Amino acid sequence: MPEPLLSVRDLVVTFRTPAGVLTAIDGVSFDVFPGEVLCIVGESGSGKSVLNLAIMGLLPPNAKIESGQVLYRGEDIAEATPKRMRELRGSRIAMVFQDPMTALNPVRRVGRQIGEMIRLHDKASTAASRKERAIDLLREVGVPDAEARYDAYPHQFSGGMRQRATIAMAMANRPALLIADEPTTALDVTIQAQVMDVLSEVRAEVGSSMILVTHDLGLVAEAADRVAVMYSGRLVETGTVDEIFHEASHPYTIGLLRSLLRTDSTTDVAYAIPGQPPTLATRPSGCAFQPRCAIGRDRPECGAVVPPLVRLADPVVGAPAAPTSTAGDDDGHFGAPTVFGLSDADHLAACLFADEAEALLAEADARTTATAGSGDPVLSPSRSTP
Amino acid sequence: MTRYVIKRVLRGVLTVFGVMVVSFFLLRLTGNPTRLLLSQSATQAQVDALSHQLGYDRPLIAQFGSFLVNAVQGNLGDSLVRHTSAFDLVIQRVPATFELAVAAFLIGIVPAFVAAVLVQITGWRWLRTTLLWLGSIRQAIPVFVFGILLVLVFSIGLHLLPSQGNLKPTALILPAVTMGTFELALYLRLFSSSLQRENSADYVRTARSKGKGPIAIVLSDTLSNAVLPVLAVAGLNFGALLGGAAVVEVVFNWPGVGQLMLTSVSGRDFPVVQAGLLVISVIFVVVNLLIDLLHGVLDPRVRLS
Amino acid sequence: MSINDPLVLTRPVRLSGKVLPRRRRGWSPSIVLSSIMLGLVIVLVAVVPFLPLYDPFTQNLSIAQQAPFTDMAHLLGTDTLGRDILSRLSLAGRVSLLISVCAVALNVVIGAILGLSSGYFGKALDTIVSGVADLQLAIPIMLLLILVVSVVGPSTSTLILVLGVTYWVAYGRTARAVTLSLRQRDFVLSPITQGARPTWVIRKHLLPKVAPQLAILASFDIGTMITISSSLDYLGLGVQAPTPTWGGMISEGQQYLQTNPWLIILPSIAIFFLVGSVQFLSQRFTGESTGNSISGGM
Numbered sequence: 001m002p003e004p005l006l007s008v009r010d011l012v013v014t015f016r017t018p019a020g021v022l023t024a025i026d027g028v029s030f031d032v033f034p035g036e037v038l039c040i041v042g043e044s045g046s047g048k049s050v051l052n053l054a055i056m057g058l059l060p061p062n063a064k065i066e067s068g069q070v071l072y073r074g075e076d077i078a079e080a081t082p083k084r085m086r087e088l089r090g091s092r093i094a095m096v097f098q099d100p101m102t103a104l105n106p107v108r109r110v111g112r113q114i115g116e117m118i119r120l121h122d123k124a125s126t127a128a129s130r131k132e133r134a135i136d137l138l139r140e141v142g143v144p145d146a147e148a149r150y151d152a153y154p155h156q157f158s159g160g161m162r163q164r165a166t167i168a169m170a171m172a173n174r175p176a177l178l179i180a181d182e183p184t185t186a187l188d189v190t191i192q193a194q195v196m197d198v199l200s201e202v203r204a205e206v207g208s209s210m211i212l213v214t215h216d217l218g219l220v221a222e223a224a225d226r227v228a229v230m231y232s233g234r235l236v237e238t239g240t241v242d243e244i245f246h247e248a249s250h251p252y253t254i255g256l257l258r259s260l261l262r263t264d265s266t267t268d269v270a271y272a273i274p275g276q277p278p279t280l281a282t283r284p285s286g287c288a289f290q291p292r293c294a295i296g297r298d299r300p301e302c303g304a305v306v307p308p309l310v311r312l313a314d315p316v317v318g319a320p321a322a323p324t325s326t327a328g329d330d331d332g333h334f335g336a337p338t339v340f341g342l343s344d345a346d347h348l349a350a351c352l353f354a355d356e357a358e359a360l361l362a363e364a365d366a367r368t369t370a371t372a373g374s375g376d377p378v379l380s381p382s383r384s385t386p
Numbered sequence: 387m388t389r390y391v392i393k394r395v396l397r398g399v400l401t402v403f404g405v406m407v408v409s410f411f412l413l414r415l416t417g418n419p420t421r422l423l424l425s426q427s428a429t430q431a432q433v434d435a436l437s438h439q440l441g442y443d444r445p446l447i448a449q450f451g452s453f454l455v456n457a458v459q460g461n462l463g464d465s466l467v468r469h470t471s472a473f474d475l476v477i478q479r480v481p482a483t484f485e486l487a488v489a490a491f492l493i494g495i496v497p498a499f500v501a502a503v504l505v506q507i508t509g510w511r512w513l514r515t516t517l518l519w520l521g522s523i524r525q526a527i528p529v530f531v532f533g534i535l536l537v538l539v540f541s542i543g544l545h546l547l548p549s550q551g552n553l554k555p556t557a558l559i560l561p562a563v564t565m566g567t568f569e570l571a572l573y574l575r576l577f578s579s580s581l582q583r584e585n586s587a588d589y590v591r592t593a594r595s596k597g598k599g600p601i602a603i604v605l606s607d608t609l610s611n612a613v614l615p616v617l618a619v620a621g622l623n624f625g626a627l628l629g630g631a632a633v634v635e636v637v638f639n640w641p642g643v644g645q646l647m648l649t650s651v652s653g654r655d656f657p658v659v660q661a662g663l664l665v666i667s668v669i670f671v672v673v674n675l676l677i678d679l680l681h682g683v684l685d686p687r688v689r690l691s
Numbered sequence: 692m693s694i695n696d697p698l699v700l701t702r703p704v705r706l707s708g709k710v711l712p713r714r715r716r717g718w719s720p721s722i723v724l725s726s727i728m729l730g731l732v733i734v735l736v737a738v739v740p741f742l743p744l745y746d747p748f749t750q751n752l753s754i755a756q757q758a759p760f761t762d763m764a765h766l767l768g769t770d771t772l773g774r775d776i777l778s779r780l781s782l783a784g785r786v787s788l789l790i791s792v793c794a795v796a797l798n799v800v801i802g803a804i805l806g807l808s809s810g811y812f813g814k815a816l817d818t819i820v821s822g823v824a825d826l827q828l829a830i831p832i833m834l835l836l837i838l839v840v841s842v843v844g845p846s847t848s849t850l851i852l853v854l855g856v857t858y859w860v861a862y863g864r865t866a867r868a869v870t871l872s873l874r875q876r877d878f879v880l881s882p883i884t885q886g887a888r889p890t891w892v893i894r895k896h897l898l899p900k901v902a903p904q905l906a907i908l909a910s911f912d913i914g915t916m917i918t919i920s921s922s923l924d925y926l927g928l929g930v931q932a933p934t935p936t937w938g939g940m941i942s943e944g945q946q947y948l949q950t951n952p953w954l955i956i957l958p959s960i961a962i963f964f965l966v967g968s969v970q971f972l973s974q975r976f977t978g979e980s981t982g983n984s985i986s987g988g989m
Contacts, residue, residue, distance in 0.1 A: 089594070153687070522974070527962070529922065647838075670831070
């Protein structure tokens with residue numbers, strides 16, 4: 001197994017608020033291996049973005065890393081000096097933010113902002129070389145007429161073009177790790193796929209690893225090698241993209257997948273997980289998902305202990321590597337997972353009933369929706385139990 | 387940018403026109419202004435004669451028309467006391483008022499700017515708190531009171547600075563400090579809230595994600611955005627300084643436009659008063675026009691839209 | 692979308708459906724101090740008139756310019772004409788407060804009417820009101836007042852009227868902004884679609900939202916207005932002798948600056964106590980970052 005590029009170990013992030021100290025990230029651990037795309041999925045408020053800011057060392061002043069490690073090539077950057085973090089940020093770890101409309105400085109030229117990224121990490125570079133490189137980068141991300149656009153201001157770019165520019169900026173120093181925080185959420189639907197393609201292309205070309213935060217499962221199916229599912233500041237399930245889509249074992253993951261509108265679904269009624277995710281202040285004891293969980297709702301043991309993230313007892317041998325049929329836009333470009341030495345044994349879930357979750361859920365469905373006639377489980381039995 | 391400039395210039399012209407309308411009709415608040423020119427004992431025949439001679443018996447619109455035509459040529463009537471052009475009398479006083487207003491403006495805005503940036507970079511909140519306290523206390527003291535207190539301490543008590551006139555260069559210090567410090571708290575609040583707001587903007591987070599240091603971010607990213615909202619307020623306040631200078635000019639016997647206008651009030655020399663109001667208002671409009679243009683230069687969203 | 696906005700976490704968090712109250716700050720030193728200052732001014736204007744003092748107009752040249760606390764009959768001393776300073780300060784305070792409150796009230800009314808209607812009706816009316824506001828800001832009020840006084844002569848009513856119609860812009864803009872932000876909300880739209888008259892909608896739905904905002908601004912402006920009106924009194928453009936004003940008393944005392952600074956220091960303290968206490972107290976409501984954006988308090 002190769003050395004991980006980034007290892008997050010038992011990370012706990014807290015926020016000081018008027019309502020007291022709240023735990024936004026509660027003991028999260030995961031690895032990112034060289035060259036892979038890890039998708040972090042979860043609802044709004046699940047802590048995805050805080051997690052990224054913690055990795056980048058960009059937490060807001062009222063937040064802090066309480067405990068745990070963020071190991072970049074073995075170096076704990078949660079403990080790094082501000083100076084060391086500035087060296088890493090932008091050169092080794094770069095970030096693409098959600099809203100391209102506000103992510104660029106409105107009063108500075110786009111090209112200069114890209115060139116600055118180069119200058120910050122290569123003081124010896126000349127202005128001319130930076131300009132040349134910035135124009136190349138703009139061209140690579142598909143900004144038309146890059147020479148002229150170098151001198152433009154952000155407001156002269158459309159949303160999609162701006163996000164391309166921020167991608168160009170992030171890739172300027174060929175980072176080892178790219179963190180993309182919902183990079184297409186703020187864009188028009190028609191532009192999203194294009195920008196995602198550009199992001200995937202330039203990433204693949206440089207060979208960077210990527211942490212892609214999204215709540216768009218279609219995007220996950222298309223882009224991810226591995227998936228980590230977050231719920232209320234905790235990791236509830238991780239696995240390869242196939243394991244997550246075909247053998248989801250945590251009730252929350254199963255619910256998320258069910259909420260997808262599928263082309264092959266026999267029903268046109270979208271499924272919604274009942275209830276609301278808890279806020280940080282109202283996170284229940286035990287499993288945070290318990291109040292919304294068809295299995296755990298009535299089981300006291302689910303409310304008593306926080307279920308640990310454990311290896312699933314029943315690894316499936318030889319899971320199919322074929323692209324799933326979930327995503328509409330399926331050119332197979334990034335659908336097939338790259339092989340990087342992970343075994344199926346890395347499929348982990350934080351549920352006391354993970355091994356039987358699916359069966360129990362189907363049972364609960366049969367009870368509650370007997371009259372509604374939409375009890376068709378999204379994960380068809382033929383797929384989940386080959 | 388061209389459209390922006392044209393729009394701003396048109397608005398300025400319109401404002402100047404408005405000022406003319408106001409000052410023209412204010413003079414006719416009490417009806418025929420001839421009465422103001424003559425003593426109480428003047429007979430109706432005398433009033434009518436002078437009224438006819440000055441054109442005050444013509445229709446109001448005709449009078450306003452010729453007032454406009456004359457005003458555009460810089461002819462605002464003659465001083466009733468000194469019998470010279472009221473416009474010239476005012477123009478001679480403009481440099482003194484302008485000098486005072488600019489000095490006061492700088493004394494208010496520069497320390498506030500420096501302090502706000504320093505606080506943003508160093509995180510020294512005590513500096514901001516202390517200055518805001520001092521500035522707020524200063525704001526509770528009217529300009530004329532503060533001026534007299536300064537005279538009491540620095541001229542009468544310590545014999546350090548002159549308290550009257552503008553003959554010595556050091557004479558500018560007391561009146562400028564008197565007016566400028568009044569604005570310190572205002573600008574400090576404006577700048578630091580503007581800087582704080584910009585500092586939590588997304589583009590600052592982007593800059594940090596690029597590995598940029600905090601000082602570099604304030605200087606090259608935050609600052610250029612943070613000054614924009616302060617500009618408009620600064621323009622308006624500069625106008626307030628030009629007008630408010632009248633009080634300070636009286637306290638320090640500073641030979642500016644305001645002082646001229648006030649001495650003209652007792653002689654009912656209203657052409658001079660009217661000329662003063664017009665000239666200061668036009669300067670105000672021009673200054674704000676320049677600030678608008680500066681805003682256009684500094685903000686590409688304005689310049690290139 | 693997600694919590695990359697740190698504000699999401701710093702706002703009071705809902706617990707069992709209730710918003711947690713903000714931690715209340717106790718009595719800070721500035722509040723205590725300004726309350727004491729305001730209390731002293733209230734005693735000066737409301738209690739002092741009932742004390743057995745000399746009346747503020749009685750002259751007695753034989754006891755002119757007594758220093759404070761030397762003669763119990765004239766506690767704060769006497770002025771250049773031998774009049775009792777304490778009773779003059781008291782009367783001047785009442786006059787100042789009356790003028791400021793009247794002028795602020797007039798401005799609030801004008802600003803509310805213009806702001807509400809321009810925000811509600813928009814279009815041409817909005818353009819005209821904005822134009823008038825621009826014009827208003829372009830004419831230095833001190834100089835405008837000098838012109839008016841040179842035509843109609845100085846008096847208390849002129850002062851109130853001119854101050855009362857020239858400081859409405861801040862209120863107008865606030866009222867307009869609030870109106871615009873509420874204009875498209877359902878509780879405003881639904882009566883409109885049901886044919887309610889604009890005056891009814893404005894009075895019933897918009898005014899209650901606008902009024903508190905204007906009240907906060909107004910509380911701050913009382914201090915500003917006292918500053919301005921006493922400046923005008925100082926210049927001799929406001930309230931006329933023999934009615935005493937703090938500004939007028941300072942103006943009279945200025946020529947005795949070297950020999951008897953008390954003539955200036957006492958009314959200065961009165962102005963400072965009133966303006967300072969009103970400003971500090973109202974800053975507690977407005978938060979320190981707001982307040983009046985245009986100083987004008989010359």
